[in-house]
Amino acid sequence: MSISYNSAVFSVRTGQDYSIRFLNKTDAAGLERIFSSTTRLPLKSWQSLYNSQDVPDAGDLWITVDGLSFTASIDFSNHTWTLGLPVLPADGTQSVVPWDEISWPPETHQVMMPIILKWDNNQSGQGSLELKDQTLPGKRFVVPLENYTTSMPIFDWPKPVSIIASDQSTWMKHFVMYNESWMNGNVTRLGDGYSTPLTNGSSIQLAIPFMLIVVICNALKVIAMFFTLRWSTLPHLVTQGDAISSFLEHSDASTLSYGTLDRATIVGVSDLPVSKRLRPWKVESRTYFAMLSVWTTTALLFS
C-alpha cells in the first residue's frame, strides 16, 4: 500500500510546444488583441519560463522589442544616409555609445558609430534618428529612416528562449529588412514578454488502478480488524502490566533468587547454586540505550 497510495494521485505536467513571435507596433488592432488575451511577464520571468523546448502551462510567446542597435555610416557632407554593418554589444548596453558621447562635429565627414534607435519613439518604416549637437546646445539633427523595416520571422527562431536571450544580456541578434534585402546581425534589445495562457495545462489526476489497490488494501485491513475484535478469544494486547499481574498471581518459584538481578546477570549466574547467585544491590544510573532489548536493537539495525 505504501507503494501505491502515493501514486494514486499524481501530477500531469504539460509540455507545450510554442512559437516565438515579435510584436509589431504598427498593428494597433493586433496589439490590442494580444494585450487582452495574454499574460504580461517581465523580462526575467519569461526568460526563465521559456527556458526549455516545451513549457508548462503556457503557449506562444510574444516579445516586445524596446531598443535597436546598429551602426550607421553617416556622411555629413552630403547627408546621404546608409545603414552599415551592425555591431553586437559584448555585454549589453555597455558597448552602445550614448548620444552624449558622440563627438560633434565629427573629425571626418564619415564616421561609423553605433546608434540606439529607441523603438518606442519610432514607427517601423517611418523611423527617425535624432542627433544632438554638443557644441550647439539645443541644435538637433533629425535623420529620417525611410523604407526601414524590422522583420522577425516566426518560424526559425531557436528554442528555448535562453539560447537567444541569456540572463546576462537582453540583447540578441536579429535580421533587419532594409530596402528589400536582409541584413544579418542587427541587435535588438528585448523587453516584456506576453505569454499565451493554456486551457489544458498541468493538472492533478487520479490513477484508478493504484486507487483500487489502496481501497482494497484498506478494506482488507478493516475486515481483518473487525474479525479480530469480533471473534478472537485471545487478549488483544498484552502489556507489561499484564505480565506483572500474571506473575504476581502465579509466582514462578524458579526465579525467586533473582530478585535484584538484571537480565544479563541472570543469564550469567543461572547455573550457579542459589547462594552464589546473589549480588549486592548497587545504586546506579544507566542510559536508555543500555537498557534496550535485543529486539529493539535488531529492529534499529534493519531500519
Next chain:
Amino acid sequence: MLTNHIIITKHRFLAGILVLLILDNKDGPGSFSDWAWGSASRKNLPIARQSFDAKGILFNTLLANFPQVLLSLAYFALNRLCTSMCFIREWNDHGLERKALRVASPIAQQRRAHFLQLPYRWSIPLTGMSGVLHWLLSQSTFLVRLDMRDADGNIKEDESRSTCGYSSLSLLVFALSFLGILAVVYGMQIRSLQIYVPPAEHCSLVISAACHPPPGDINPQFKPVRWGVVRNELGRATKHCSFTSENISKPKEGVMYL
C-alpha cells in the same frame, strides 16, 4: 555500541544525501535557481524509465515510492524504540512510587493500558511526525506523467511519457527533518536514568523474578503495587525484593537480597 554505530551510519548516509544535492545542483537543469517545491520541480531521476507503457509506469511507481516503504520500516523501529523507552520508564517508576498496573482488561484498581502501548504525549507527536515525513517524502520523489502537446494543444503520443520526478528542495527539507528527529531521539536515548528496579529489558525471567510477593499479600495484582524490600514473613536470613501491594522499604546499597 551497535545502536550508536547505526545512528552514526544514518547520519553519514543523510550527510551523503546533502552532498549529492549540492553536487547535483552545480549547474544545468538542477541549478539552485531551479529549486522548486514538490511536483512543481521539473527534475527527473536519470534512472527512471522514460516510457508511457504499463511496465514503465510500474517501474517508476516503484522507484518513486520505495523510499516510502523504507520510511515505514524506520517508523516501526522508531516506534519500537519509543515504546521500549516508555516500558523502561514505567517499569522503573514502580520502584519510586506505588502504582496500579496498566493491563489490557482492567479489574478492580488496575488501569487500562495506553492506546497502542504509548501515552498520548508520545503517540501523537510520533504519528504526526510520521505523517509529515511521509508527506515530505511524497514531495521529494513522485510519479509524473509528461503530456507533450503541439502548438494546437494536441497530445503528441510518441513524445509523452511517464517518469519519476524529484524535488531537491523537498528532499533537502526531508533530510534535515529526518536528521532533526534522529538527533532528538538520540538525545533522549543517551539520557541517564536512576535505577530503582533491576532493568527488565522485556525479559520475562526478570519480570518473573520481581514478582514474588509475601504470602500474606492477597491478590496484589489488583491493587497499586511497588517494588522494594518486602516484609520478611518467613524469617529468612536474606531479605527479598518484589512487587507488592504492602509497605516496602528501599533496598540498601551493598546488601544482598533474594
